[in-house]
Amino acid sequence: MSGEPTKRITSMPGVRRLPFYLNLLRCLHAEGGEIVSAITLAEASGHPAPVVKKDIEITGAAGKTGVGYEIGDLIEKLEDFIGWKNPQDAILVGVGHLGCVLLGHDNLNLRGLNFVAAFDSDPERADRMCQDVKVFHISKMPGLIKQLRIKTAVITVPAAEAQAAADLLVEAGIRLIWSFAPTLLNVPDSVTVQREDLSAGLAELLVKSRLNESMG
Amino acid sequence: MSGEPTKRITSMPGVRRLPFYLNLLRCLHAEGGEIVSAITLAEASGHPAPVVKKDIEITGAAGKTGVGYEIGDLIEKLEDFIGWKNPQDAILVGVGHLGCVLLGHDNLNLRGLNFVAAFDSDPERADRMCQDVKVFHISKMPGLIKQLRIKTAVITVPAAEAQAAADLLVEAGIRLIWSFAPTLLNVPDSVTVQREDLSAGLAELLVKSRLNESMG
DNA sequence: TAGATTGTTAATCGATTAACAATC
DNA sequence: TAGATTGTTAATCGATTAACAATC
Numbered sequence: 001m002s003g004e005p006t007k008r009i010t011s012m013p014g015v016r017r018l019p020f021y022l023n024l025l026r027c028l029h030a031e032g033g034e035i036v037s038a039i040t041l042a043e044a045s046g047h048p049a050p051v052v053k054k055d056i057e058i059t060g061a062a063g064k065t066g067v068g069y070e071i072g073d074l075i076e077k078l079e080d081f082i083g084w085k086n087p088q089d090a091i092l093v094g095v096g097h098l099g100c101v102l103l104g105h106d107n108l109n110l111r112g113l114n115f116v117a118a119f120d121s122d123p124e125r126a127d128r129m130c131q132d133v134k135v136f137h138i139s140k141m142p143g144l145i146k147q148l149r150i151k152t153a154v155i156t157v158p159a160a161e162a163q164a165a166a167d168l169l170v171e172a173g174i175r176l177i178w179s180f181a182p183t184l185l186n187v188p189d190s191v192t193v194q195r196e197d198l199s200a201g202l203a204e205l206l207v208k209s210r211l212n213e214s215m216g
Numbered sequence: 217m218s219g220e221p222t223k224r225i226t227s228m229p230g231v232r233r234l235p236f237y238l239n240l241l242r243c244l245h246a247e248g249g250e251i252v253s254a255i256t257l258a259e260a261s262g263h264p265a266p267v268v269k270k271d272i273e274i275t276g277a278a279g280k281t282g283v284g285y286e287i288g289d290l291i292e293k294l295e296d297f298i299g300w301k302n303p304q305d306a307i308l309v310g311v312g313h314l315g316c317v318l319l320g321h322d323n324l325n326l327r328g329l330n331f332v333a334a335f336d337s338d339p340e341r342a343d344r345m346c347q348d349v350k351v352f353h354i355s356k357m358p359g360l361i362k363q364l365r366i367k368t369a370v371i372t373v374p375a376a377e378a379q380a381a382a383d384l385l386v387e388a389g390i391r392l393i394w395s396f397a398p399t400l401l402n403v404p405d406s407v408t409v410q411r412e413d414l415s416a417g418l419a420e421l422l423v424k425s426r427l428n429e430s431m432g
Numbered sequence: 433t434a435g436a437t438t439g440t441t442a443a444t445c446g447a448t449t450a451a452c453a454a455t456c
Numbered sequence: 457t458a459g460a461t462t463g464t465t466a467a468t469c470g471a472t473t474a475a476c477a478a479t480c
Binding site: 267 | 470471472473474478479480
């Protein structure tokens with residue numbers, strides 16, 4: 001009822017901002033920077049300084065009062081908190097255009113995923129390479145996931161096939177699913193699903209722009 | 217000070233959920249459905265029914281008490297509110313892997329954008345087609361934007377080139393920018409920018425999964 | 433009528449903003 | 457010391473949840 005210190009909730013909006021800071025920090029680091037203040041990060045990210053400080057706080061990183069944060073340390077702490085320090089093995093289902101882009105994630109500033117294989121239900125797409133990742137027929141998926149003890153999967157199949165793919169993945173032992181299919185996936189509570197929807201961003205752009213106009 | 221009825225703020229989280237509902241509604245419509253309740257949409261989307269009702273409310277759509285919403289009407293209202301009824305002409309800068317995927321947006325369930333041209337600074341990529349869209353060298357961009365009076369642009373260039381691209385676009389008259397570059401873009405207030413960051417979703421997945429595990 | 437569902441109002445919750453004391 | 461910046465606490469704001477009256 002009173003005082004639950006265990007309930008340290010981490011703000012998801014905050015978590016989502018971390019990769020952007022990380023990107024900035026890597027740039028600063030590459031340029032030889034050593035110290036950075038929340039104010040600098042705020043200006044470079046477009047978020048208010050108090051937000052930046054709060055976001056950094058959830059990672060457990062500490063700065064020096066009156067000085068700022070040590071860039072190298074901050075990078076370490078952010079990577080560690082997000083879970084990008086030791087990229088985990090992952091597979092991808094659905095080697096269409098979007099699937100291929102994600103497999104070559106170096107271009108996208110994605111970290112934390114190490115694709116070891118990709119799968120597709122179309123035999124035409126199997127037994128080829130896509131972005132240096134071997135593509136197999138989907139019939140080989142369950143066996144390979146179990147054998148390599150993969151826990152993370154990306155779904156880039158059409159909406160109609162997404163639930164069937166998810167069922168296969170869960171049955172084979174997958175615990176984390178990053179889905180780009182515009183459908184709700186039915187999975188057990190023990191499986192974490194993150195649904196991505198590009199059209200959400202487009203809708204936001206169009207509505208924001210209309211609000212912007214009407215404000216003058 | 218008291219009672220500002222003009223200040224009808226539209227909830228952005230709500231706006232971002234609309235495209236998903238729209239997708240569901242189109243499926244129901246295609247299957248011959250005529251009426252749908254907020255409860256049905258809630259179950260199919262994974263959002264609570266009160267949220268669905270509030271989200272529908274912002275679009276101005278009205279249901280029948282005790283009955284539900286007329287699917288055809290709801291689709292109309294959502295499309296109209298989001299601004300997808302009359303897709304607007306748009307261009308894309310940066311015809312890399314991601315750029316190509318977005319140009320073929322039919323696969324992505326994106327609506328509202330009608331790509332009339334694409335541009336790239338690499339001469340090798342110019343004067344070709346990508347997903348049925350003609351690719352030009354970037355030197356032709358300002359002229360074409362002005363000539364066709366394009367207002368919307370998608371940026372899929374590397375981070376280092378994004379600001380320069382944005383400057384060109386704004387100068388040529390672009391008012392809406394959908395950017396996939398992991399950088400803050402400096403633009404006048406009259407220009408609306410929507411920044412997309414795929415790695416945010418990945419970070420959220422990893423952290424949510426950790427929270428999920430620690431809960432048992 | 434009885435059951436179902438919308439639409440609205442009030443209560444809760446979490447995130448952002450503002451302010452400032454502590455300290456390098 | 458004086459200036460700068462962290463880290464924390466309090467105040468505000470907005471979004472979600474809960475409850476229910478209105479009504480088909």
